[in-house]
Amino acid sequence: MQFSKVITHDTSFHADDVIAVALLRTAGFQFEVVRSRNQALLAESLADPEVLVLDVGGIYNPLMLNFDHHQDASMMSAAGLIYEQFKDAICPADAQPFFGNFIASIDAIDTNRDNIFAVWNTLPRGFRNTSSIIGGFNREVTNSAIQDEQFQKAVKFSLEIITNEVYKAVKKAKSEAEYAKRTILSNNVAVFDEFSTVWKEKNEHTFAMLPHANGWQIQSIDTTVAKVPENISECDGFVFRHASGFMAVVKEKEVALAFAETL
Incomplete structure (x- = not known):
């Protein structure tokens, strides 16, 4: 045209x-x-x-x-x-x-x-x-x-x-295409190697672990359902935890993964 x-x-x-x-x-x-x-x-x-x-x-x-x-x-x-x-x-x-x-x-x-x-x-x-x-x-x-x-x-x-x-x-x-490639821990925490913009919409996991500019973050699907525990601040390489508890960041992937396994 x-x-x-x-x-x-x-x-x-x-x-x-x-x-x-x-x-x-x-x-x-x-x-x-x-x-x-x-x-x-x-x-x-x-x-x-x-x-x-x-x-x-x-x-x-x-x-x-x-x-x-x-x-x-x-x-x-x-x-x-x-x-x-x-x-x-x-x-x-x-x-x-x-x-x-x-x-x-x-x-x-x-x-x-x-x-x-x-x-x-x-x-x-x-x-x-x-x-x-x-x-x-x-x-x-x-x-x-x-x-x-x-x-x-x-x-x-x-x-x-x-x-x-x-x-x-x-x-x-x-x-959406990468969602199926996530790793699912024994406690049903989803781990993504790349940031996911769809995981909360799927409503299949209470927590997810994703990359962050300052390391690795753990997110809650909804703070009315669950919050990232405050004791994440005790982790090596702790960066910050949002006051609402919807997410927190640590520097190293291995540390974040270990914490995620405790949720």
């Missing part, structure tokens, strides 16, 4: 149109962004297979590069539609299920999927998510010049978020 122009709506912007543009940048496309609801421009752009129209226009037709979702409440947001179309250029295949969770969170907020606003209302008033933080870039919604400038700032910010989320997804995919 080739296009040199992206049309999206003007005035207030939301995470889905901002993230959608940032995803296209991440996929390597170079293009001009035009923010408008001018009906003549939209009609012309929707009919042009070399102009990508997103989050406006009332049509979803990937072959014509039309990616609106407002005409069907069951559809993903513009961010989800763009990601599904171009995901192979955005994220490695094995990491896509994990990065897809991030995109799903943008979709959920934009479309109130599963009545997510009711859940949001139960959280502290100061709680912010990716969508609300991106929405915070809006300024004077009646001033198109200011809004266009803020939109570009939001896209630049979102590019960094996407870079971080792709990185995390790749790491998680690697951890």
Whole structure:
């Protein structure tokens, strides 16, 4: 697909149109962004297979590069539609299920999927998510010049978020593949030669031993279930123990392993 122009709506912007543009940048496309609801421009752009129209226009037709979702409440947001179309250029295949969770969170907020606003209302008033933080870039919604400038700032910010989320997804995919290679001690403590980002999700071990920048760490799956005992401070090469007891670090692997076997 080739296009040199992206049309999206003007005035207030939301995470889905901002993230959608940032995803296209991440996929390597170079293009001009035009923010408008001018009906003549939209009609012309929707009919042009070399102009990508997103989050406006009332049509979803990937072959014509039309990616609106407002005409069907069951559809993903513009961010989800763009990601599904171009995901192979955005994220490695094995990491896509994990990065897809991030995109799903943008979709959920934009479309109130599963009545997510009711859940949001139960959280502290100061709680912010990716969508609300991106929405915070809006300024004077009646001033198109200011809004266009803020939109570009939001896209630049979102590019960094996407870079971080792709990185995390790749790491998680690697951890998922490596999980089966863990060593399991007789007391069911899991030992990982590389840091695992998935072991707590598996809910198969109360404690795990993993590499740390300062040596080797022992983690608890949840401090309401168990804590790393305070006597780890008596180990040779003890580095530190978090006050909550969720983790502690010692320098040498053999020392950490010996302690792990006592848990």
